[in-house]
Amino acid sequence: MIQLQHISHTFKIGKKGNERGVPVLKDISFNINDGEIISIVGKSGSGKSTLLNVIAGFLKPETGSIHMNGKETTNFTEAEHAKFRMVNTGFIFQNFQLMPGLTAKENIELPLKIKGVPKQSRKQHVQEILQKVELEKVADHYPNELSGGQQQRVCIARALVTNPPIILADEPTGSLDSETEQEILQLIKQLNVQMGITFVIITHDEEVATIANRTFRMHDGVLKEVETVAI
Amino acid sequence: MLFKDQIDFVRQHVKKNRMRIFTTVLATTMGCAFLIVLASIAFGLQGTMKEEILSDSAVTKIEVYSNDEEKLDEKAIRSIPNVQAIVNKSNIQASAFPTVKFENRSGNSEISFSNFEQAKKAKLKLSQGTYPSKKNEVIVGYNLGQNLLTKQELKAMEKEDDTTKEKENKRGLQQSLLGKEITVAFQTEDDKKTKTRNYKVVGIGEKPVKEWLTDSTIQMDEAMKPIVLRDYNKVADQKLKEKDFYYVSHAVYATDLEAVKGILKKLKSMHLSVYSVTEQLDQLNVFFLALKIGLIFVGTIAVLIASIGIYNTMTMAVTERIREIGVMKAIGAGPRLVQRLFVMESAYIGILGTVLAILISYIISFASNLLLPKILEAVMPESGIGELGIRFSTIPWELVLIASAISIGVAILSGWRPARKATKIDVIQALRQD
Numbered sequence A: 001m002i003q004l005q006h007i008s009h010t011f012k013i014g015k016k017g018n019e020r021g022v023p024v025l026k027d028i029s030f031n032i033n034d035g036e037i038i039s040i041v042g043k044s045g046s047g048k049s050t051l052l053n054v055i056a057g058f059l060k061p062e063t064g065s066i067h068m069n070g071k072e073t074t075n076f077t078e079a080e081h082a083k084f085r086m087v088n089t090g091f092i093f094q095n096f097q098l099m100p101g102l103t104a105k106e107n108i109e110l111p112l113k114i115k116g117v118p119k120q121s122r123k124q125h126v127q128e129i130l131q132k133v134e135l136e137k138v139a140d141h142y143p144n145e146l147s148g149g150q151q152q153r154v155c156i157a158r159a160l161v162t163n164p165p166i167i168l169a170d171e172p173t174g175s176l177d178s179e180t181e182q183e184i185l186q187l188i189k190q191l192n193v194q195m196g197i198t199f200v201i202i203t204h205d206e207e208v209a210t211i212a213n214r215t216f217r218m219h220d221g222v223l224k225e226v227e228t229v230a231i
Numbered sequence B: 001m002l003f004k005d006q007i008d009f010v011r012q013h014v015k016k017n018r019m020r021i022f023t024t025v026l027a028t029t030m031g032c033a034f035l036i037v038l039a040s041i042a043f044g045l046q047g048t049m050k051e052e053i054l055s056d057s058a059v060t061k062i063e064v065y066s067n068d069e070e071k072l073d074e075k076a077i078r079s080i081p082n083v084q085a086i087v088n089k090s091n092i093q094a095s096a097f098p099t100v101k102f103e104n105r106s107g108n109s110e111i112s113f114s115n116f117e118q119a120k121k122a123k124l125k126l127s128q129g130t131y132p133s134k135k136n137e138v139i140v141g142y143n144l145g146q147n148l149l150t151k152q153e154l155k156a157m158e159k160e161d162d163t164t165k166e167k168e169n170k171r172g173l174q175q176s177l178l179g180k181e182i183t184v185a186f187q188t189e190d191d192k193k194t195k196t197r198n199y200k201v202v203g204i205g206e207k208p209v210k211e212w213l214t215d216s217t218i219q220m221d222e223a224m225k226p227i228v229l230r231d232y233n234k235v236a237d238q239k240l241k242e243k244d245f246y247y248v249s250h251a252v253y254a255t256d257l258e259a260v261k262g263i264l265k266k267l268k269s270m271h272l273s274v275y276s277v278t279e280q281l282d283q284l285n286v287f288f289l290a291l292k293i294g295l296i297f298v299g300t301i302a303v304l305i306a307s308i309g310i311y312n313t314m315t316m317a318v319t320e321r322i323r324e325i326g327v328m329k330a331i332g333a334g335p336r337l338v339q340r341l342f343v344m345e346s347a348y349i350g351i352l353g354t355v356l357a358i359l360i361s362y363i364i365s366f367a368s369n370l371l372l373p374k375i376l377e378a379v380m381p382e383s384g385i386g387e388l389g390i391r392f393s394t395i396p397w398e399l400v401l402i403a404s405a406i407s408i409g410v411a412i413l414s415g416w417r418p419a420r421k422a423t424k425i426d427v428i429q430a431l432r433q434d
């Protein structure tokens, strides 16, 4: 479970001595249950990415606290965050963020390498994941030899490979056409159902909300839950 | 991350930037090779000089001089632990010139007197025969026979000029003097001749260590000292006392090389002047230690200059890979891993450069030892440098170790700051880059 309590954050912009505060997150509190798909929708610039960065530990909020899986992560050091992420959190990025010098397979293998998993076991894991995201045929392709949808599958596979209970996704379909978008959304839904992974999906695209259990709307740094009828 | 994977990771990056890494490695190699070759000169010359010193004198020998006129307290010296023997040598300092005769040959020599039972105890070596046990037995120098010439040979020699050296070897006595009887008489300053006495040659001294040295001395037993002096005083106008006729020197022999230091200390505390090759070696070692440190210091400057290249290369590597580092961090790489990967990369450059430098240094060292004497010989033919066996450069394992430590250490240090910079990269900023 992820718990956010009274999260507020203000960016300081402008030159030193002439700084101006821009409040981006305003007293945000909400819970995400295990196995849920949560979507956070909102206009560009409303503070969605900032909120996700706070959850991920990339950004320390000015006030408020975050608990993930029963642990307070708010005041983690960078090393502690890294360790926590390695076990608990996977990431999906809008622009995929694949290593251009590594093949699809090697990209997926990377988190396992960082984690220190021995080669034999790595191979096995990667093979399983490749099947799951249907990438066996292009496993040895480099990112620039893959379509957008395939790249996003690689990115998802990379997030999945360490078996994290939580995956955070920032605009996962933002760079895809609507047909591919549907494919990816169905894949996410499938992984959620099959493996019980919690997804936090951030998007400006209302379509994503169709696979979410709950949807929140971000507006000028304020988060409100949208009442939905269960599908 | 497993260590093997870390190395793989580093090697992948090195491969990707082959050209840039190569030039950096080249600079490191040059710096490190410069350091090794420069310092190897000190090691080489030290080795040559040490051999030179050790080759022509006994390392366990300590020459002792009493400061005032009084006699040396042999008893006290003998009681110092690890003293093997005290060998006295008396040289004639008055003008009494010996003439040696054997059959129809004659020649000049130098006479000294020794206590042979001590010399035997000191295990001073002979090339042939044994130490004398009777008064009329002597040891002659290795080259004495060659110096004994017939009248014809003497005449022939006076006619020749100095340049015809080849014939010299055929001149003089060809057979060994061992077991032969020789006669010795002295001539005073005013051309008077002492009684001729017979001596039996029972031992022949060692061959001189250097080609150009000759040894045609005669060593007699100490018991002959008063007899020779009496012979002299019988004919000489000016009668001399023993003290004026002889000059006595003393050599203390230690049981082994390790004992020399302790004995030297004791002797000095007895207010005696001492001289030992080991002291000369100590001085030599101090001098060369200073030289080595100096040269290594100069060489290190070259390595430091090369390190600027490593610093630049690593800084560039970090800047280029900001996005990559951001992703790595996002998927679980901690700051320590990030730092390690970059430090390893600069260490990789350092190690590669050092290994190449060691190889090259050995080649240069070998080649210069081979070629330099030949070149010098060609430039200065009379100097005889080629035959001296000078080693200009030696690379012992200590030097390899020191140079490697300096060079790899400097490489790691210069990669340290860029690596720190990599750990400080902000994930959000890095992922925003495109």
Ligand SMILES: Nc1ncnc2c1ncn2[C@@H]1O[C@H](COP(=O)(O)OP(=O)(O)O)[C@@H](O)[C@H]1O
Residues within 6 Å of the ligand: A011, A012, A013, A022, A024, A042, A043, A044, A045, A046, A047, A048, A049, A050, A051
């Ligand atoms: N590092 C930063 N410094 C200053 N302002 C920032 C920074 N990051 C984001 N912002 C501002 O915060 C607001 C929210 O940004 P973001 O969370 O990226 O919005 P979204 O993801 O919803 O489009 C924007 O107005 C943006 O300009």
Ligand SMILES: [Mg+2]
Residues within 6 Å of the ligand: A048, A049, A050, A170
């Ligand atoms: Mg955003």
